[in-house]
Amino acid sequence: MDVVKAVLEKHQKELDKYKPITVEKHLECRIDVGTLLITDPNDLEDRQIAKNKEEYLAELTRDNTQLLVNAIWELPTERVDESIVAKLPEPTTVLPRLRKPPGVRPMTKWEKFAKEKGITKKKKDKKTYDDVLDKWVPTYGFKHAEAEKDKEWVLEVPQNADPNTDMFQKKMDLRNEKVAKNEIQRMKNIVRAKKVEMPRSGYLGPEAASSNQLLTAVTVAKASTASVGKFQNKLPKEKEARGLGVKELIPGGKRKASHISAQPEREANLELIKSVLNKKPKLNVDKAISLQKQDERLEREAEAGNKPAKKKGKGSRKAVGKKPKGHQGQRAPGKKGQAGRKRR
Amino acid sequence: MKRLTDERTKILFEKLAKYIGPNVQQLIDRPDGTYCFREHRDRIYYVSERILKLSECFGYKQLVCVGTCFGKFSKTNKLKFHITALYYLAPYAQYKIWVKPSYEQQFLYGNHIPKSGLGRITENAGQYQGVIVFSMSDLALGFGVLARSTTECKTADPLTTVCFHQSDIGEYIRAEDSLF
Numbered sequence: 001m002d003v004v005k006a007v008l009e010k011h012q013k014e015l016d017k018y019k020p021i022t023v024e025k026h027l028e029c030r031i032d033v034g035t036l037l038i039t040d041p042n043d044l045e046d047r048q049i050a051k052n053k054e055e056y057l058a059e060l061t062r063d064n065t066q067l068l069v070n071a072i073w074e075l076p077t078e079r080v081d082e083s084i085v086a087k088l089p090e091p092t093t094v095l096p097r098l099r100k101p102p103g104v105r106p107m108t109k110w111e112k113f114a115k116e117k118g119i120t121k122k123k124k125d126k127k128t129y130d131d132v133l134d135k136w137v138p139t140y141g142f143k144h145a146e147a148e149k150d151k152e153w154v155l156e157v158p159q160n161a162d163p164n165t166d167m168f169q170k171k172m173d174l175r176n177e178k179v180a181k182n183e184i185q186r187m188k189n190i191v192r193a194k195k196v197e198m199p200r201s202g203y204l205g206p207e208a209a210s211s212n213q214l215l216t217a218v219t220v221a222k223a224s225t226a227s228v229g230k231f232q233n234k235l236p237k238e239k240e241a242r243g244l245g246v247k248e249l250i251p252g253g254k255r256k257a258s259h260i261s262a263q264p265e266r267e268a269n270l271e272l273i274k275s276v277l278n279k280k281p282k283l284n285v286d287k288a289i290s291l292q293k294q295d296e297r298l299e300r301e302a303e304a305g306n307k308p309a310k311k312k313g314k315g316s317r318k319a320v321g322k323k324p325k326g327h328q329g330q331r332a333p334g335k336k337g338q339a340g341r342k343r344r
Numbered sequence: 345m346k347r348l349t350d351e352r353t354k355i356l357f358e359k360l361a362k363y364i365g366p367n368v369q370q371l372i373d374r375p376d377g378t379y380c381f382r383e384h385r386d387r388i389y390y391v392s393e394r395i396l397k398l399s400e401c402f403g404y405k406q407l408v409c410v411g412t413c414f415g416k417f418s419k420t421n422k423l424k425f426h427i428t429a430l431y432y433l434a435p436y437a438q439y440k441i442w443v444k445p446s447y448e449q450q451f452l453y454g455n456h457i458p459k460s461g462l463g464r465i466t467e468n469a470g471q472y473q474g475v476i477v478f479s480m481s482d483l484a485l486g487f488g489v490l491a492r493s494t495t496e497c498k499t500a501d502p503l504t505t506v507c508f509h510q511s512d513i514g515e516y517i518r519a520e521d522s523l524f
Contacts, residue, residue, distance in 0.1 A: 240351055242421065265380060269353065269372045276357045277366050287470040290495045294467055 021070060023063045031071045034091030038068045106193040109185070184208075216241040220249050228252025345382040345389070345399060345410060352417065356381060356388060359415075359423045360433075363474035363487060367436035381414070388414040388423070390432065409524040426523055427486060427511040430476070434484035437476035439469045441488070441507055448479050452514035457488065457507040459500045469494045475507060486512030 030039040040060070048056040075086040107115065114120075130137040130151065137147040155167035191198055204213060219241040223229035228251055241250070348356065360368045371379065371390070378393040384407060391399070391411030399410040412432065415425040425433075443451050447461030463480050471493045477485045488507040497506050515523060 265347070266372060266378060269357075269380075270369065272350075272353055273357050273361075273368050273372065276354065276361055277368070284470050286493050286495065287468060290468050290493065293495075 019062065019066070021066060023066050023070075025063075025067075029064060029067055031068060032091055032093045033068075033071050033075065034089050035093050035095075036068065036072075036088070037091075037093055038064050038071075040064050108189040109192070212241070212243065215239065216243075216246055216249065219246075220251070223250045223252055345384050345391075345396065345407070348381055348383050348388070352383065352388075352421070352423075353381070355417075355421065355423050356414075359425065363425075363433050363438075363476065364436040365438045367438070370436060371432065382410070383417075384410070386417045388417070390414050390429075413524050425487070425511060427513055427515045428523060430484055430487065430511070430513065433487060434476050434478075437484075439466045439473050439475045439490075440478055441465045441469075441475045441490070442478045442480050442482075443485065445480055448485065451477065451485060451509065452512050454509055454512060454514065454518070456491070456505040456509045458503050459497065459506050460502040462497065462506050465494055465497060465506075467494055471496070474510075477507065477512070484513075486510070486514075 025040075025042055027041045030041065031037070032039075044060075045056070072086055075088070077084050077086045079085070124139050126139060127136045128139050129135075130147065132151050133147060137151075138144045155171070157163055157165060157167055209217070222232045225232065357368055360371070380391060380393060380396065382389045382391055382396065384404075389409070389411040395411055399407065412428055413426050414429040414432075415423050417423055441457065442463035442465070443457055443461050444463045447457065450461065451457055457477070466475070469475065469490055471490055473490045473493075474487065475490055476487050479485055486509070488510045491505045491508050492500055500506065
């Protein structure tokens with residue numbers, strides 16, 4: 001009996017070394033075996049934490065781990081190469097996404113415009129009836145180009161165009177141009193959606209740059225000297241680039257000129273006025289003639305004022321003597337009698 | 345209130361010179377204090393510096409109008425005078441045109457002046473010369489641009505336009521909201 005007792009005692013001692021596999025909890029833990037996750041909804045004990053935090057937490061973790069292991073052992077197991085294997089079920093916990101969810105796709109410029117104006121897409125039929133070919137022709141895609149070729153096998157050269165122009169080539173060019181334009185617009189839409197900073201100045205090439213961009217590039221280039229373009233020559237009718245955000249690009253320009261400056265502004269203004277007024281006027285023939293006429297008239301008037309003329313009317317013709325009157329001369333007796341003055 | 349850029353100042357003076365010639369200097373060179381041109385929301389204001397200093401207290405958004413509005417710059421950088429400028433232009437006018445009393449009202453409703461409405465005209469005015477329009481009793485009514493030179497006026501039909509209407513004092517009522 002002693003032996004049995006000793007053995008039992010020894011076994012008991014060995015058992016005491018290990019904690020029991022049953023764990024008691026006030027609230028049941030939520031176990032998701034699929035992800036090997038256990039969530040303990042029970043409150044932590046404040047007193048235990050205050051007394052010995054590390055030990056208490058280690059204990060708690062062991063208990064919970066035990067529960068998880070128990071749950072795993074409940075699964076059907078099998079033996080593979082001398083080890084016991086359990087197949088985990090599908091995880092039930094929903095894990096949050098790693099990255100932020102994608103937002104709404106930003107609208108393209110056309111979509112935005114169409115929405116504003118209330119334009120909706122009209123669905124076109126897949127095939128349309130062609131009057132010229134007298135058959136149904138695909139609106140787009142497979143065999144559309146072929147039908148187009150059949151339809152426009154000859155093209156008219158307009159009256160005002162060079163008779164040797166290749167109208168087919170012209171048509172193709174037009175189409176290629178459209179495709180290129182669409183590509184540019186697509187790129188612009190991407191840029192707009194990503195909110196990437198794009199260079200607003202710089203030479204984009206004669207095909208791509210608009211006149212405004214060219215003007216901006218010229219203005220910026222001119223101001224990009226050591227003296228910020230102060231001594232650069234100007235063309236007679238040169239314009240400076242203006243517009244939103246252009247000023248920031250031009251070096252040397254101040255964002256805000258001061259509101260008030262005492263003397264210099266007035267002086268500068270007067271100088272500018274002088275230069276404006278001293279501009280050589282264009283030769284205005286009409287005005288010159290009218291001025292000349294006025295001068296002449298004034299001269300004449302002055303002359304007339306110097307020697308007051310009694311006579312009115314034409315001064316150039318000189319009236320010499322009196323108008324001859326009739327009935328006053330001596331009659332020539334030999335002649336035929338004529339009464340009164342001579343009538344002509 | 346911004347100072348005008350060099351380009352805009354030049355445009356302004358060129359336009360002023362069109363109407364009042366060398367008298368532009370008198371607007372800047374005044375014995376009664378310093379006057380200057382300022383820009384606010386594309387409008388040109390002619391302000392005494394004393395008033396300008398007072399206006400500094402107000403922000404860009406609060407400020408509606410300071411001094412006299414002379415005109416407005418269009419988006420293509422062209423200046424158009426408002427009728428409010430007439431008070432400063434009329435005394436310095438070099439070329440004048442007088443309208444007959446019968447045509448005064450027509451002009452004040454924004455119509456061009458035909459030969460039949462023409463009372464008197466300054467000698468030697470060329471075509472497209474900026475002129476100030478007066479009534480026969482020498483009251484400034486507005487300003488315009490000559491469509492015909494003075495010499496051409498003499499031979500013109502009674503119905504041909506002599507002076508293009510640019511601005512008239514009727515605008516004080518017609519365009520009250522956009523004037524200042």
